Amino acid sequence: MSSITEVLPRARGGVMADPGPRGRFGDHGGRYVPEPLVAACDEVAAAFQEAWADAGFRRSLANLLALHVGRPTPLTPAWRLSAELGIDLLLKREDLAHTGSHKINNVLGQALLASRMGRTRLIAETGAGMHGVATATAAALLGLEATVFMGEKDMERQAPNVFRMRVLGAEVVPVRSGSRTLKDATSQAMRHWVGVVDEAYYCVGSVIGPHPYPYMVRELQRVIGDEARGQCAAELPAGVPDFVVACVGGGSNAAGTFAGFVGTPARLVGVEAAGGAGAARGREGVLHGFRSSFLQDGDGQVTEAHSIAPGLDYPGVGPEHAHLRDLGRARYVTVEDGEVVEAAVRLARTEGIVPALESAHAVAWVIRAAASGELPPGASVLLTLSGRGDKDISTLMELL
Incomplete structure (x- = not known):
C-alpha cells in the first residue's frame, strides 16, 4: 500500500474528480445496464452535467439545503x-x-434534477429507510410522486421509517425476494425503472449504480x-x-x-x-x-x-x-x-x-x-x- 505522501500528488491531480464520460474510477465504475436503460442513463448524465454547470440550479439547491435541511x-x-x-x-x-x-443532501439535488428533466415521479430503493424518507420528503416538497422499494426484512426492523414515508405520501413496495434487504430492493427498483423511464426518475441513494450515479451522488454529498x-x-x-x-x-x-x-x-x-x-x-x-x-x-x-x-x-x-x-x-x-x-x-x-x-x-x-x-x-x-x-x-x- 502506498503511503499518504506518495499518493498526495495523484490526489491533487485528479482523485475524486470527474470520472469522464465512461464513469471509470480506475478499474471500477462504468455502466453495465440493459439496453433500455442506456439512453436513460445518458439522459441523466447530460442533464446533470448541464445543471451542475448552471449557477441558477446550484443556487436553488443551496437555498433548499439552507432553508429546508x-x-x-x-x-x-x-x-x-x-x-x-x-x-x-x-x-x-x-x-x-x-x-x-445525510441522505437529504443527495435527494434534494436529484429531485430538482428530475423536475428539470420533466419527470413527475421518483423511484428509490432503501435499506435503513432514511433514503426512502428523504425521497418521500423531497417529493412532497417539490410536488412529485414517490415509489420506494424496501426489503420486507428491513420494513419489519425499520417500521417507523415505513410509516414516515407513507405519511409523506410515498408508496412503499415490499420486496420479498432473496435476502429481503437492500440488495434486493435495489434490484427491484432498477427492474421497475426499465418500464417507466419516460415518466419516472430513479433516485439512487448511494455512490453505487451505473454512471453517472456514483459521481453525481458524491458531488451532491x-x-x-x-x-x-x-x-x-x-x-x-x-x-x-x-x-x-x-x-x-x-x-x-x-x-x-x-x-x-x-x-x-x-x-x-x-x-x-x-x-x-x-x-x-x-x-x-x-x-x-x-x-x-x-x-x-x-x-x-x-x-x-x-x-x-x-x-x-x-x-x-x-x-x-x-x-x-x-x-x-x-x-x-x-x-x-x-x-x-x-x-x-x-x-x-x-x-x-x-x-x-x-x-x-x-x-x-x-x-x-x-x-x-x-x-x-x-x-x-x-x-x-x-x-x-x-x-x-x-x-x-x-x-x-
Missing part, C-alpha cells in the same frame, strides 16, 4: 469521549439535518466534506484533522466527507460492517450496473451481506471507494455488531447523542483504534455522524 450542520467537539480516549474527536453532525441523516474542511480550519490548530473517519455501506456519506479532504494530509478511514465488507474483503465483480468490489463465493456469485445496521447491509462498495482503496489513499476496516452497540451506548452516555447504528460503526473503530494505539495520543479525528438513532431504538431495546 438546516445546512451548514455543526461540527461538535466530543469533549467527554475525547478525554476518555486521549484524542481530539470532532463530530460532523449530519444527524441534525432535516429527516435525520460533497457539501459534507466542504463544510467540514472549513470548520476544521477554524477549529484545529493545524487546520486539518489527522484522521477523517466515516461509515461505509455503498459509501455516500464517506465519499462526500472524503472529497473535502482527499487533497490534504488527513488519513481517510472507511468503516464497514464485518458482515458486509465489500471494500475490505470483496473481489471484483459487477452488480446493479457497475463494476466494483463485492462479497462473492467461490463461483463468483455475489453473497448476502449482514449488518446490525440495515443501511450497511450491502454486499459491495461504491466504485470510487474501491479506487481509493487501490490507490492506498483510503483505508477500509471492519467492526463487529457487538462493538457497534457498545459504541452507540458509549456515545449516548458521554455526549448525549444517540447515533444511528450505521454511524456507530465509525465510532466503534475510533474507540478501538484509540485503545490499541492505532490512533496516537492527542490525534485529531473528524468523524461524520451520518444519522441519528431514532430509527434503531427498537433494535437497541431488544439488545440492552
Whole structure:
C-alpha cells in the first residue's frame, strides 16, 4: 500500500474528480445496464452535467439545503469521549439535518434534477429507510410522486421509517425476494425503472449504480466534506484533522466527507460492517450496473451481506471507494455488531447523542483504534455522524 505522501500528488491531480464520460474510477465504475436503460442513463448524465454547470440550479439547491435541511450542520467537539480516549474527536453532525441523516443532501439535488428533466415521479430503493424518507420528503416538497422499494426484512426492523414515508405520501413496495434487504430492493427498483423511464426518475441513494450515479451522488454529498474542511480550519490548530473517519455501506456519506479532504494530509478511514465488507474483503465483480468490489463465493456469485445496521447491509462498495482503496489513499476496516452497540451506548452516555447504528460503526473503530494505539495520543479525528438513532431504538431495546 502506498503511503499518504506518495499518493498526495495523484490526489491533487485528479482523485475524486470527474470520472469522464465512461464513469471509470480506475478499474471500477462504468455502466453495465440493459439496453433500455442506456439512453436513460445518458439522459441523466447530460442533464446533470448541464445543471451542475448552471449557477441558477446550484443556487436553488443551496437555498433548499439552507432553508429546508438546516445546512451548514455543526461540527461538535466530543469533549467527554475525547478525554476518555486521549484524542481530539470532532463530530460532523449530519444527524441534525432535516429527516435525520445525510441522505437529504443527495435527494434534494436529484429531485430538482428530475423536475428539470420533466419527470413527475421518483423511484428509490432503501435499506435503513432514511433514503426512502428523504425521497418521500423531497417529493412532497417539490410536488412529485414517490415509489420506494424496501426489503420486507428491513420494513419489519425499520417500521417507523415505513410509516414516515407513507405519511409523506410515498408508496412503499415490499420486496420479498432473496435476502429481503437492500440488495434486493435495489434490484427491484432498477427492474421497475426499465418500464417507466419516460415518466419516472430513479433516485439512487448511494455512490453505487451505473454512471453517472456514483459521481453525481458524491458531488451532491460533497457539501459534507466542504463544510467540514472549513470548520476544521477554524477549529484545529493545524487546520486539518489527522484522521477523517466515516461509515461505509455503498459509501455516500464517506465519499462526500472524503472529497473535502482527499487533497490534504488527513488519513481517510472507511468503516464497514464485518458482515458486509465489500471494500475490505470483496473481489471484483459487477452488480446493479457497475463494476466494483463485492462479497462473492467461490463461483463468483455475489453473497448476502449482514449488518446490525440495515443501511450497511450491502454486499459491495461504491466504485470510487474501491479506487481509493487501490490507490492506498483510503483505508477500509471492519467492526463487529457487538462493538457497534457498545459504541452507540458509549456515545449516548458521554455526549448525549444517540447515533444511528450505521454511524456507530465509525465510532466503534475510533474507540478501538484509540485503545490499541492505532490512533496516537492527542490525534485529531473528524468523524461524520451520518444519522441519528431514532430509527434503531427498537433494535437497541431488544439488545440492552
